Amino acid sequence: MSNNILKFSMNRSTSVEKINATCLRSVCRLQDSFTDAEVAIEVKMPDLEIVAISGHLQHVYNDEVKNLDERLQKVIGIRVGSGMLKIIKGLMGEDKNLEQLVYMVEECCHGVILTLTKKVLLKAPDDEAGKFAFYSKMVKKNIRLYDRCAGFAKGTPLVAELEAEEGGEKA
Numbered sequence: 001m002s003n004n005i006l007k008f009s010m011n012r013s014t015s016v017e018k019i020n021a022t023c024l025r026s027v028c029r030l031q032d033s034f035t036d037a038e039v040a041i042e043v044k045m046p047d048l049e050i051v052a053i054s055g056h057l058q059h060v061y062n063d064e065v066k067n068l069d070e071r072l073q074k075v076i077g078i079r080v081g082s083g084m085l086k087i088i089k090g091l092m093g094e095d096k097n098l099e100q101l102v103y104m105v106e107e108c109c110h111g112v113i114l115t116l117t118k119k120v121l122l123k124a125p126d127d128e129a130g131k132f133a134f135y136s137k138m139v140k141k142n143i144r145l146y147d148r149c150a151g152f153a154k155g156t157p158l159v160a161e162l163e164a165e166e167g168g169e170k171a
Contacts, residue, residue, distance in 0.1 A: 010030070010031070014026065014027065014028045014111040025040060035058065037101065038104075039104040047079060050109075052076065065097055071092045074092055078091070080109045117145065139159055
């Protein structure tokens with residue numbers, strides 16, 4: 001086997017599980033050729049308040065994040081909802097070596113949102129045209145869903161109408 005420096009693999013996943021009647025746990029994991037990272041948040045229902053957080057980040061070329069646990073703990077008490085990225089960056093900081101971790105905290109929050117959206121998704125009509133219209137309308141009504149899963153990703157048919165209305169660009 002050769003040492004080909006151009007080999008690269010990446011696996012990122014986000015999962016959400018119900019811990020009990022009032023709490024969800026969302027975990028975002030990232031493993032690639034250079035990185036091993038995980039962020040886990042616990043969210044209290046129904047107000048979607050982050051009540052616990054933990055994580056780790058190891059990267060081959062980046063320095064260790066100083067005070068990682070202390071930075072993560074700053075998001076305890078905030079609520080999952082609109083404007084999450086700005087709030088998370090404001091609390092954790094915008095250091096270059098934090099970008100991946102900030103993204104993962106936000107991804108955990110979006111995992112919670114998508115989990116809670118599941119009940120709405122089940123209300124879609126049975127026919128294909130009806131489903132398409134239902135999902136397109138849903139993402140237009142709840143912009144937080146935009147680019148948060150494969151179905152609502154930029155450039156996909158379900159968001160085409162939304163992107164057209166926004167002039168092809170969506171923030």
